[in-house]
Amino acid sequence: MKHRQQLRLRRIVTASPYRASVVSAAVLAVGLTTGILLTQGHGPVQAENPSTVAVAEKIGGQAAGEMAPAPEAPAPTVTSAAPSAPPSTPPATTKAPAKPAKKAPPASKVLDYEYEAQINGWYCGPAATRIALTARDRSPSQDEVAAALGTTGNGTNSADDTTRGLNQLAKTDFYRSTFIPGAPSPAQMDQLQADVVHAISNGYAVVANIVGSATDTEGGWHAYDGGHYLTVVGYRDNGRTVQIADPAFVNGVSSYWMTTIDLANWMATRGYSA
Template sequence: MTFVNRWLPAITETPIRKTALGIAGLAVVGGAFAGPAIAMDSPNPASPTAASVTANIADIDKRAPSKVLDYQYKAQENFYYCAPAATRIALTAQGQAPSQDDVAKQLGTTEAGTNSAEDTTRVLNKAGGKDYRTVALPDTTTKPAQMDKLQVDVVNAIDAKRPVVANIKGTATDVDGTPHSYEGGHYLTVVGYDDHGRKVKIADPANPNQSEYWMSTINLANWAAERGYSA
């Protein structure tokens, strides 16, 4: 099975959705200005080639088709703690449960939000997460090779018990057709995958009433355009 229609943007503008923590889509939800685009993959700036990504997808297609990690969910404690909350969710899958305040201090989070996925990668590795690195998606439209790379990165990370922390902005629709809007930026956690990584399970710290949902990897990749993720 392969991705289709990768050139078509998966994100569409929809009316702002109210959440239990405020108005999703305003800058105050998920962290105002929750991360600019980052310049390159870190520590390896090499862009994926179509051949290398195809080979990696062929490899993961031989593995179990789905996996979901055990983790502890806790909604973000204030309007700008999306990155601390998402990072904490990732750490709980590795047996750690720091406070959101402690994670926020390490991230350098302020009321303006958290700068970028570079910070979540740094804190995840410092806290004991193995081999996390930052992958930048600097363009306004995510390219097909980057979508494929996200699929590979998610499967490899989840198989290694490393939830992925994604820095997103805008609106994306889950597999049930529900839109999720964070126009000011947001961080969330990928805690599982299905169909060999073509769908991902998201733990969203912004709204405890919709704390979990599934989304196509293509939609997530477009959602993270101009930003990036820690995997």
């Protein structure tokens, strides 16, 4: 058995070179025949030029050698000029009417008032306040005024009381209190003069709280060491001199004139309502 297999194998090996030669010759003959036919029927086949392919791809599918059409220039845009706006007319302005100039107070003025002397020794405050109220056409009794001022047997405390009573009984808010705590300065004297002119020129009398003594323009001597209230009812020479209505009625004198400077000194440590 083993001998037969070796013999068969030897035959196959011996025959193989011959068969391979025959196959190779056949393949060669077919190749030569095909080459002759290709050579006779067509020209040599040329490979594609890689650069041509690249150019074709770049020009978007156009054939090699053709020029790409130049892009058309955009048509110029024609803009029409906008119509100019008509010139605006400035609005007419109306000038506000000028305010009338404030009228200067008169150089002198004396109020109409009703004099009544104080009815007892401690009612100088109510009596002086009542005289001032009559210049506003009000004539309360001295007792009514005393109740508004809080006057007692010791008198009326200060100018704050007369200020409060004047505003209450005259139904106004015109009056303010001004105090001169010591010897009056020139500025305080000027302020008193201005306050007197302002009050009287507007129809309001001034109530002053004084202490000590003073001399009027006629040389009359007036002394109230314990303090006193009196009423300024007029002025002259632009307020440099004032007319005083004195409710004490000493020696039958109800009124007199005094310089504003002397009145300011007479009110030192006290005050006034104006």
